[in-house]
């Protein structure tokens with residue numbers, strides 16, 4: 365099976381753009397008629413929904429954020445202002461994980477489930493999964509949309525899903541069912557590999573042929589190391605409750621955006637204008653509904669607070685025409701020192717230098733502090749050692765610094781003059797702060 369939905373996935377650019385504009389018009393009309401929030405929003409901003417006809421027209425509309433959604437649900441308002449359908453048509457309700465405060469509520473109709481599932485199905489097929497494959501889903505079930513709709517995606521591909529919902533499970537799941545793929549996060553899959561090795565099962569010699577990672581951005585170095593440990597390809601996905609679900613194909617040249625189902629625009633930092641392709645900016649998404657379709661919650665011009673780049677809108681070597689974006693990074697994990705931005709991923713790149721992995725598990729956390737002197741900044745990087753006594757600390761530090769400063773000359777300068785200091789902490793196994801905190805670990809925290 366080459367494509368899940370060949371007609372749509374390989375549609376010529378002109379036809380695809382026409383389909384997108386048709387869906388923008390319908391979705392805006394649907395929002396104006398069915399969403400209590402958007403009804404008010406169009407009126408307050410004196411926008412006639414009929415005037416929103418093209419992708420460029422979206423730029424004239426205000427941008428909403430996670431805060432907008434939280435402000436439009438109880439206890440702030442009596443009811444959920446983003447819910448577009450009667451309770452009788454809400455099939456499931458979901459909450460975002462709430463890493464940045466109060467969870468946001470999302471209501472899905474059965475049609476929404478089918479569209480979310482189709483996005484995952486296209487992604488699975490583009491990664492080479494097909495009938496007979498058996499895939500362990502380590503992503504959590506619960507209130508998340510991802511694991512649930514990913515499971516539905518298997519239905520029309522002939523995939524078998526093993527719905528474990530976590531990455532710690534008995535090794536018999538691997539030895540008995542001989543799964544061919546696992547969906548999980550980079551760190552959980554590295555942890556699982558260590559667990560298997562402790563039980564004398566070599567991940568490279570297991571039945572696993574592909575790993576699918578997602579849920580957070582990562583450094584290419586950590587992906588390469590994960591691929592080495594498991595001896596297989598590692599595919600990236602970018603999914604969210606808000607409805608992204610972009611997936612990397614076998615060409616490994618970016619994540620395909622299912623452009624007929626979700627519209628992504630990349631904006632400048634002020635969120636005023638689109639940036640050009642190949643320029644980095646904020647990812648702003650709008651739901652796209654097929655004409656006649658129904659949705660429980662839809663978003664127009666929603667600021668994801670992630671940054672990315674449109675890599676290309678040309679046809680991919682895999683045959684798909686839908687645009688590709690680079691691995692998005694969280695804006696909230698980007699910090700500025702000496703007019704230079706750096707992201708958690710830059711710290712991760714330093715940790716995962718190949719030679720370091722002889723001594724480290726890959727688990728890390730970093731904290732920014734103000735120093736004793738005015739204008740001084742300290743980055744404290746804690747790495748988990750496989751064995752603290754055997755760790756070549758000097759080599760790890762040097763490898764880290766070389767990688768970290770490679771594309772950041774100004775940062776390197778302030779490091780050299782002493783106003784930016786990097787302190788390393790070599791932690792014993794399970795001795796990082798993140799092990800003592802529940803939920804998704806924060807690996808780069810500003811404590812200034």
Ligand SMILES: [Zn+2]
Nearest residue numbers: 613615680682
């Ligand atoms: Zn492709």
